Each structure stands twice: as C-alpha cells, then as structure tokens.
Amino acid sequence: MPSSSSAWAGIRDSIPPSMSALPFGLLFGTLAFDKGLSLADATLMSATIFGGASQMVGIELFRGGVAAWLIVFSIFAVNFRHILYSASIGRHLSEFTFLQKALAFFLLVDPLYASSELRIERKTPITFAWYAGYGIFMYFIWIAGTVVGYEFGRLIRNPEAIGIDFLLPIYFLGLLLGFRKRQHWLPVVLASGVAAIIAYLTVGSPWHVGLGSIAGILVAVLMPLEREPQDDPVPASDGPEDMG
Amino acid sequence: MSSGFMTIPANVWIILAGALVTYATRFGGHLVISRMKRIPPRVNVALNAVPAAVITTLVAPGFVQHGAAEIITLLAAIVLGLRLPMMVMFLLGWALVVALRAAGL
Structure with missing residues (x-):
C-alpha cells in the first residue's frame, strides 16, 4: 500500500x-x-x-x-x-x-x-x-x-x-x-458568496449555508455542458481518475 | 422495566434523536444517488460544484459579521493562499487577525 x-x-x-x-x-x-x-x-x-x-x-x-x-x-x-x-x-x-x-x-x-x-x-x-x-x-x-x-x-x-x-x-x-x-469554480464561488451574504443579512444563520450553496450549484448547472456525451452511458464517477 | 425506560432523561433522547437525523443526512445523499443506474451529466456537474458552493458559504459571513481586521485578514489570506501552502497561509492569517485586532481595527 x-x-x-x-x-x-x-x-x-x-x-x-x-x-x-x-x-x-x-x-x-x-x-x-x-x-x-x-x-x-x-x-x-x-x-x-x-x-x-x-x-x-x-x-x-x-x-x-x-x-x-x-x-x-x-x-x-x-x-x-x-x-x-x-x-x-x-x-x-x-x-x-x-x-x-x-x-x-x-x-x-x-x-x-x-x-x-x-x-x-x-x-x-x-x-x-x-x-x-x-x-x-x-x-x-x-x-x-x-x-x-x-x-x-x-x-x-x-x-x-x-x-x-x-x-x-x-x-x-x-x-x-x-x-x-x-470546472466553473469562480462563477460558483461568486454566486454562492453573494447569495450567502444576502441570506446571512436577511433570513440569518444557518440558512445562508443552504441558500448560498443552492445558488452556486444552480450557476454550475446553468453553465453550458462541455463535451456532452449524447447516448453513452455516463460513468458512475466524474472521470477516469476514479479508482473505485 | 418500563421505569428504566422512563428514567432516561429528556436531554439524552433529544441528543440521540439529533444524532440519528445527522447520520441520516450523512448516509442519505449516497443512498439517493446510488439508486440511479447512471448519473445524468447535469447532476454530475451539480455534484462537482458542491464543495466550492458549500465551503464559500462558510467563509462569506466572515466578510460581514465582524469588522475591518477580519475583512483585511480574509483578503490577505486569498492572496497568500494563491502562492503559499495552505498551512502557512493559515498560520499567517491567524497571526494577522490577532495583530490587527490588537492594533484596534
């Protein structure tokens, strides 16, 4: 090992x-x-x-x-x-x-x-x-x-x-x-950072964690997909680096 | 035997229930995902965005809940963190926030 x-x-x-x-x-x-x-x-x-x-x-x-x-x-x-x-x-x-x-x-x-x-x-x-x-x-x-x-x-x-x-x-x-x-690191960070701060100042802690995270994840999902595999089965991992 | 059951204090039941729901969150996400035969690309993109999205929300309040010393520390930590190993950045950031607070910021 x-x-x-x-x-x-x-x-x-x-x-x-x-x-x-x-x-x-x-x-x-x-x-x-x-x-x-x-x-x-x-x-x-x-x-x-x-x-x-x-x-x-x-x-x-x-x-x-x-x-x-x-x-x-x-x-x-x-x-x-x-x-x-x-x-x-x-x-x-x-x-x-x-x-x-x-x-x-x-x-x-x-x-x-x-x-x-x-x-x-x-x-x-x-x-x-x-x-x-x-x-x-x-x-x-x-x-x-x-x-x-x-x-x-x-x-x-x-x-x-x-x-x-x-x-x-x-x-x-x-x-x-x-x-x-x-992938999409900066847009995700900016979206969840801004959303978290707004949520923190309005609805308060700990809701800023959930709401901020959702904003960041939404931005990533709305980004154009790169190299979208059309009909190939998608592997159960996010790439060849997965050793599982 | 029911009296033995009844004498367990309410605090203990609340703590154990809290532990159970916590464990459910830690196991549950995997159970949901592993039931899918294949993960749609958008779901995969979403999951890959999770760490940055969540960790950002743990840092962000640091910019608004304190004062100038903490904002300066976080900005300096971003610059330092792009160049130095994480532990070095962490120790410098710690020293900086103590120094700035001692300086009255």
Whole structure:
C-alpha cells in the first residue's frame, strides 16, 4: 500500500484540521458548561452527533426551553449540507464494504469531506485505511476537546483576543482555494458568496449555508455542458481518475 | 422495566434523536444517488460544484459579521493562499487577525 494511502497518512492529513477544530471542541465544552449541560450530555453529543455547528445550535436551544422536536429539527437543518457531501463522495467509495461505508458516513464531517474531494482532485484513491485514520483521529480529538473544554475552558477569558473565533473562516478559505482548478469554480464561488451574504443579512444563520450553496450549484448547472456525451452511458464517477 | 425506560432523561433522547437525523443526512445523499443506474451529466456537474458552493458559504459571513481586521485578514489570506501552502497561509492569517485586532481595527 503506498504510504499516501495508509492509516498513518490519514492521521497525518487530519492533524491540521484537527488542530483547527480543537479550539471549537474546547469552545463547545465551555459553552456546554455555561449552558448547564452535564459533562456526560456534552460528551454524548460530541460522540454521537460529531458536528460542531449543530452541537452549538443544540446547546443554545436546550436552555431556552424550546420544544424537543424543534431542537432535533434545527440540528437536522444545520447538518443538511451533509446530504450533498454524502451524494458527492459516495460515488468514490465503491471499494468500501457496507460496514466500511456505514462508518465512513458517520465520520463525514466538513474537513474529511473537503480532504476527500481534494484527493479526488489530485487523482489519489480514497482508501478505507486513509479515510478511517483521518476520521477516527478527528473524532477522538473532538471528544477530547469537549471534555477538556468543559473542565478548563472557563480559563480562556477572551477568545477573541487570540483570534480563536476567526480560525474557521481562514481554514475554510484555504480549502476553497484548493478547488480553484475545478470546472466553473469562480462563477460558483461568486454566486454562492453573494447569495450567502444576502441570506446571512436577511433570513440569518444557518440558512445562508443552504441558500448560498443552492445558488452556486444552480450557476454550475446553468453553465453550458462541455463535451456532452449524447447516448453513452455516463460513468458512475466524474472521470477516469476514479479508482473505485 | 418500563421505569428504566422512563428514567432516561429528556436531554439524552433529544441528543440521540439529533444524532440519528445527522447520520441520516450523512448516509442519505449516497443512498439517493446510488439508486440511479447512471448519473445524468447535469447532476454530475451539480455534484462537482458542491464543495466550492458549500465551503464559500462558510467563509462569506466572515466578510460581514465582524469588522475591518477580519475583512483585511480574509483578503490577505486569498492572496497568500494563491502562492503559499495552505498551512502557512493559515498560520499567517491567524497571526494577522490577532495583530490587527490588537492594533484596534
């Protein structure tokens, strides 16, 4: 197995995003403490949902006495984007067994999705070892961050002063630039950026994620098709680089 | 035995239901697509546009929800990111936002 396909390679690739997610795990733990959640509840959330933004929304609503179904629906709405990730990345996991897929989709968080797409872009196959190494390492960092944040996060008096709150936009911007060679990249980015900002300022977060994404995807779909295959069956992947 | 069931706190049920709907989103997209025998070209184009479209929406609010320090940082990060490895850009961007905020922007 080439070194880039091993579990160690997955762990190595997941160190930057894990370190980037760690402050958010710490923040989640701290917020959970502030909102009066038990350590067990906070840890259970990180271990079973494994999705930062939706967990933040969840604990925000817990304290407000909001109806249970509404909390669950909000978590679903914030995580709705994963349907797109799943549809896109699932095409490249055809070598995985059903159980491997079951685990892979559980671990499908934003950075793992983005790194997988980047791998496809670079024509490197997605192996289960690489994928599991990446995802499981992040998973444990996320849980550890939650616990440590819960216990000690109170000591961070001023997260803004050390820029913690702004790490995620910078990180995602870096990922975004990694896709700039992809078809229709600039029009897609401009459309979804403008739509996201308008939605953010009008209907508010987290709707800007869904609405902005739809705008960008619509622009890509409305672009003229290149080399449209008329009657040939379309392969179940987006090109010869697919090793699945 | 029903009392054991009843004593599980509401918080736990809400968290587990949240976990279940989250897992449904992560598995569901694939289930829908894999039922298609072949993927129409337009659908393929749409799926290829997903990463840039979604990730853009996670960055975009950074331009409007903060102030000058954050806007300058993002603009600098775009320029740096076109030339430098991502991790270097990330660390420089981090340092820049801390410095600009310390400078009072």
